[in-house]
Amino acid sequence: MPDKFICPLCGDILLRENKSLKCGKGHCFDISSSGYVNLLTKSGKKGHGDDKKMVRARRDFLSKGYYSHLKEELQNVVGGIIKKDCVLLDSGCGEGYYTRGFSDIIKENKESEIYGIDVSKEALRLAAKLCPEVQFAVSSAYCLPFENESLDIITTVFAPMAVSEFQRTLKQKGYFINAIPLEKHLYGLKKAVYKNPYFNKPENTELNGFELVKSAEVKKELTITGTEDIKNLFMMTPYYYKTSAEDQDKLEKLDRLITETEFLILVYRKI
Numbered sequence: 001m002p003d004k005f006i007c008p009l010c011g012d013i014l015l016r017e018n019k020s021l022k023c024g025k026g027h028c029f030d031i032s033s034s035g036y037v038n039l040l041t042k043s044g045k046k047g048h049g050d051d052k053k054m055v056r057a058r059r060d061f062l063s064k065g066y067y068s069h070l071k072e073e074l075q076n077v078v079g080g081i082i083k084k085d086c087v088l089l090d091s092g093c094g095e096g097y098y099t100r101g102f103s104d105i106i107k108e109n110k111e112s113e114i115y116g117i118d119v120s121k122e123a124l125r126l127a128a129k130l131c132p133e134v135q136f137a138v139s140s141a142y143c144l145p146f147e148n149e150s151l152d153i154i155t156t157v158f159a160p161m162a163v164s165e166f167q168r169t170l171k172q173k174g175y176f177i178n179a180i181p182l183e184k185h186l187y188g189l190k191k192a193v194y195k196n197p198y199f200n201k202p203e204n205t206e207l208n209g210f211e212l213v214k215s216a217e218v219k220k221e222l223t224i225t226g227t228e229d230i231k232n233l234f235m236m237t238p239y240y241y242k243t244s245a246e247d248q249d250k251l252e253k254l255d256r257l258i259t260e261t262e263f264l265i266l267v268y269r270k271i
């Protein structure tokens with residue numbers, strides 16, 4: 001399989017040599033036993049990404065199919081724009097739940113390539129297991145290890161939007177697909193925890209250098225059963241770390257939770 005990763009230190013193409021990737025100037029990056037390569041340089045480091053607990057909670061929750069409606073809609077969107085020899089990057093891919101979905105759609109075309117990057121090694125360890133055919137690198141979205149205009153599609157699902165890097169690395173008329181939460185996403189969960197639950201703020205959907213070509217809302221009421229699944233969902237959210245132990249305890253007592261899920265999928269084209 002060809003490699004598209006470039007050296008984060010000098011920008012040269014990286015070539016596979018045994019268990020590592022090397023550039024012409026001799027910079028060398030080891031491929032981990034689970035299959036991802038670490039391309040995060042000191043200057044690119046901004047924290048270490050999601051921690052083990054959060055990554056595992058998300059893997060356990062998503063693997064039960066609670067968000068399969070979002071995955072299927074994302075697959076439909078990608079299926080609708082895919083062309084021959086497509087190069088797709090799932091940026092901020094986490095433990096690879098949606099990457100798996102994208103790969104299932106594009107792998108029918110053998111010339112296509114799929115990549116995933118994330119700053120969390122723990123997440124990539126799980127992603128590499130789930131998607132052995134995908135090439136994963138530890139990297140920041142704000143310093144992507146790809147040449148200018150080398151990607152056809154970039155996807156982000158609840159992940160950082162590095163708009164200028166996406167613009168640099170996408171080919172002309174390449175697609176950027178972004179999934180974000182809508183105002184009432186997980187309102188039922190917030191009602192169970194907070195005295196004064198609030199709606200998410202609506203996001204500005206205009207992006208410099210891109211035109212919005214399609215948007216689709218994906219809404220579904222979920223019934224989550226079992227304390228563990230409820231806690232895992234909560235741990236996936238940014239609220240978990242901002243909530244007092246007392247409020248967190250309220251969820252420990254629940255064994256059934258009904259909540260809205262509301263996503264917005266935005267499809268942009270580079271102009």
Ligand SMILES: [Zn+2]
Nearest residue numbers: 007010023027
């Ligand atoms: Zn180099």
